[in-house]
Amino acid sequence: MTALTGRYAAVICLAMAAACHDQTEADAPEPMSESGRNRLVWKRSHALEADLAAALSLPNDALCSELGSLSCVREVHLTSLGGHDPIGQGMYRPLAAPMLTTSLAVERVVTSACARRVELDATGEPEVFDAIDLHADAPQPSSDAHRSTTQTLVRRFLGRDPVSAEYEQLGALVTNPQGTPSSGSAYALASCIAVGTSAEFLFF
């Protein structure tokens, strides 16, 4: 083949390691056999929008919009997110691979959706972050509230149960970069973004 790309090399091991057949809360995986195939598929705009909306129980229209009217996924960042517009833009094929702005667009869309979910859960009946008090401090990493929140996010975004390493990694988000306790809402937002921008969510 021409110019074998290593574009996905960095993410494939992460995705392979994290994706789990086991329904139990597995231990952190031991060194294991890794795929040498390097052939993950990029989750493009339509599926990204659908999955993000489903994971956070939001209608598609509640996801990021530019100036409150233009959909980030379907219009503003359509090309970056792997979509194409044959009629409006005369773009007959989507990009073959992610571009430099793809990660920025993904972060914007995921961050916006997570912030929206946190806001809704903080001001109304919570649908996702129902195990923590979003107006109080973040839960302790050893708490049931943290475990429940992690499990909820991993199940909703990745369709499986977390492994123990993921409880630990998301547990680090109960403090902010300065080492002081985060608020419940900041912890929820950071956890949501972390799982929603994981390689496993974005590639399949």
Place this chain on the structure above:
Amino acid sequence: MACAGVLWSATVGEAEASPLAPRIACAEYPDSPLCIGRVWTCETCHDSTDPPSWNPFGVEVMLALGGRSMEQGLADGLGQLEDADSDGDGLSNLEEIRWGTNPGDPTSWWIEPATPEGDNPYYDLDQPDVEFAYRRAMTVFCGYSPSYTPRAELRALDDSGAWEHLHHALSACLDSAYWQQVGVAAIADPLIKPILPVGADSDVIIAGFRVVLGDYDWDYRLWRYLMTGDRDIRELLTADYHVIESADGQLERIEGAIADPVELEQLAGGQPLEPEHRAGMLTTQWFLMSNTMFSALPRTTAAQAYRAYLGMDLSAGEGVWPIEGEPLDIDDKGVAQATCAQCHSTLDPLAYAFSYYEGIVIPTGNGRYRAERPRQLMPNWPDQDPATYLLGQQIGSVVEWGQAASQTQAFRMNMTTLVFEHALGRPALPDEHEELIELADSMEQDGHSANRLIHRLVETRAFAAP
């Protein structure tokens, strides 16, 4: 136009057009991925065909010919070079021909992925893994990933039951509004190539008329109809009917000529072509209008038909299949010059039959059939119609063009490739060519159904192996 097989003659440095090389090479290596449903491209031997220059493999081929013509010496010359590594990429020329990589391009190579060692508790690496395939199938063909509960239900099944569950879910996806209205339509975008300002939704108004030169929605509906519901996709090139869509999204056949709408102050947008002159996607008003436009000899139309439905892009040096005595240069464009003739000896005889179909006619008449059109537009058109050829087969009309094309391995490979690339977002890799070819071959026993092709695809290593 650039073209394959330009030949150094016995005198090195003198270029001679001989676009026979691709077919001769494929006669020697019929099982090579470079030859299944296609023939070698120009770039196998050439860096450029105009002016001609050769890559390392092409140079060695020329030397191996030793002054013989392509017909006389190419097969022998290729045999002499099988063990050599002309481009120095570590693979012999024969290995590259077998993998389908370019033996003259050092950046085109292949090594098989490392075999995983040890255990992976989560996935069956390097072989079809049903949960991996399930997630992929749902994401590609339903438009969303399976959530926690259905994945848990799948895991609870044994392998056989899980695959059965996957196919059941896949069938639902293929019947869903997403696939039938969005997913499958996206595959057709580069084939139909819609242009908003001259389509049915045009808001461009000239002299009181909307500049609707065709309505590509007819094309999309016919495509969507035939690519779903277990229908025979060969009718993409043979259908003499069109398709309408009800308010609830149901697609239904409609027979007979459909007049251009006049009540909307538009110039075109129907399907007025008589059914006896129809060849599915090749003769919609949009296809003829947007490709032929004002051309007397619709080369672009034939080339797009060849590219879109047989997977061979002549402008990229693909599918060169010259016909002796061609091109006739029937419209006096100078295409008989040696440089042009390399490709026009394939393209012009591919296009003659399309000359009877109008492109754009002002004010009305787009895409109509008119028997006298070639002679009116091309004074050199002979009394006896020039013969149209597709892949070396003489055919008498565009209707026959579509019928012949729909029966070819090239069509099956192209349609399989379109679905494969839509699903995986990339071309098949060398170690996937065998599966791709098997998929294409399976279409004959599966009634040429795209749905059944997809059900087979999701079980391949290419799709299902992590």
